[in-house]
Amino acid sequence: xxxxxxDFTSPTEWQIVHDDSRDGGHGGTIDPATIQHTTxxxxxxxxxxxxxxxxxxxxxxxxxVGGGAQPASVQxxxxxxxxxNGCPCGQVLEADPDSLVESHVHLQCARMDGPDRWVL
Amino acid sequence: xxxxxxTNRQLGPDVARANQxxxxxxxxxxxxxxxxxxxxxxTADRWQIGLAGTDTLSISKxxxxxxxxxxxxxAAACTFAKGSGTNTSLSNTFNLTxxxxxxxxxxISASIRVRTATAxxxxxxxxxxxxxxxxxxxxxxxxxxxxWQTLTRAAYAIPNxxxxxxxxxxxxxxxxxxxxxxxxxxxxxxxxxxPLHPADDLARCLRYYQKIAPIANxxxxxxxxxxxxxxxxxAVPGLGQQPVTPTVTxxxxxxxxxxxxxxxxxxxxxxxxxxxxxTVTMIMVTVASGLVAGNATSWQAGASLPSVTLEANP
Numbered sequence: 001x002x003x004x005x006x007d008f009t010s011p012t013e014w015q016i017v018h019d020d021s022r023d024g025g026h027g028g029t030i031d032p033a034t035i036q037h038t039t040x041x042x043x044x045x046x047x048x049x050x051x052x053x054x055x056x057x058x059x060x061x062x063x064x065v066g067g068g069a070q071p072a073s074v075q076x077x078x079x080x081x082x083x084x085n086g087c088p089c090g091q092v093l094e095a096d097p098d099s100l101v102e103s104h105v106h107l108q109c110a111r112m113d114g115p116d117r118w119v120l
Numbered sequence: 121x122x123x124x125x126x127t128n129r130q131l132g133p134d135v136a137r138a139n140q141x142x143x144x145x146x147x148x149x150x151x152x153x154x155x156x157x158x159x160x161x162x163t164a165d166r167w168q169i170g171l172a173g174t175d176t177l178s179i180s181k182x183x184x185x186x187x188x189x190x191x192x193x194x195a196a197a198c199t200f201a202k203g204s205g206t207n208t209s210l211s212n213t214f215n216l217t218x219x220x221x222x223x224x225x226x227x228i229s230a231s232i233r234v235r236t237a238t239a240x241x242x243x244x245x246x247x248x249x250x251x252x253x254x255x256x257x258x259x260x261x262x263x264x265x266x267x268w269q270t271l272t273r274a275a276y277a278i279p280n281x282x283x284x285x286x287x288x289x290x291x292x293x294x295x296x297x298x299x300x301x302x303x304x305x306x307x308x309x310x311x312x313x314x315p316l317h318p319a320d321d322l323a324r325c326l327r328y329y330q331k332i333a334p335i336a337n338x339x340x341x342x343x344x345x346x347x348x349x350x351x352x353x354x355a356v357p358g359l360g361q362q363p364v365t366p367t368v369t370x371x372x373x374x375x376x377x378x379x380x381x382x383x384x385x386x387x388x389x390x391x392x393x394x395x396x397x398x399t400v401t402m403i404m405v406t407v408a409s410g411l412v413a414g415n416a417t418s419w420q421a422g423a424s425l426p427s428v429t430l431e432a433n434p
Contacts, residue, residue, distance in 0.1 A: 002429070
């Protein structure tokens, strides 16, 4: 599949699986703060993508807000990331209610892949 | 004289009909030959492991133990150890809402070829959600004896409001089994396996998983334009349109090089997705220095062979 979050263990530690690696699959622990949005050519952050670096090998997965290879895990990652950090577009802040943040991510998902894509 | 009418229920299994499955013959293994053991892991393209309880299941590509009645060159070799689970599976799933699959409200029949020496260990099933649907609706069971048998689940009505549908191979007793040549047809009668043309077979698989990887050191990977002395935007062409926006995984990016204006090799220090369209993935590739903004450049593979994987699972 990709490099994805298998367990949102705590605010400071997530369990990662890289199940498509050349050794047949591996995983590890990362700090959620290392998960970052991609950067547009003008230097701004793009709220439609998040990058996970594999803690074991020289690979990185860039997940779209729609879910890409792993819809449930990826959509949850976007929600949890935005709840902790706000969204770089400025529409929601980390202090906003969790449900408002989730609604924002839900809307992003629908815009990218259509209204039937949301699985949370 | 009027022509006699023949309904679907009167068809024999040797009447060829359109197969709805992706990778029905287990011919395409884009992720490698295995073994694959993790829960939810894809094995052969679109065939996914579903572990129950403490059961274990190992799936590998097998080019020797194939079902010769269906042709082709590969099967799935399965080693199953029974634990506390029920209905550990190898499944092929259709998303009925986001993937454009028009199977809602239709009656379907599934079949698959299985070989195992253990009686009552392997069976076929289909399943869906929706009103009147069943998550696991079991068909026939392999009787053992080490022969290839055709397992069938006929005449399952997919509800009009179903959001997914699956063909499953179920494992419920310790065994080694070989699986090959599945069919999913519309109608109440199962059909014998008819191989897809390899071009069609591959195209179906690429809809969900594409690995863009040079096969040798020095092969071109993509072309692009430098935007500064350290960065270039490189277009890596996709291999076909996917049903939803894919996850992009870049492996071994620092193995590659960009070409400078004088064709000198500039070692890549990082690469990250910049943006995507339906057919092209734009990668921002970074080097220490040596590019000229506005110049064209190309990304070439190094010894460790970088790759870009596009995976979209609706």
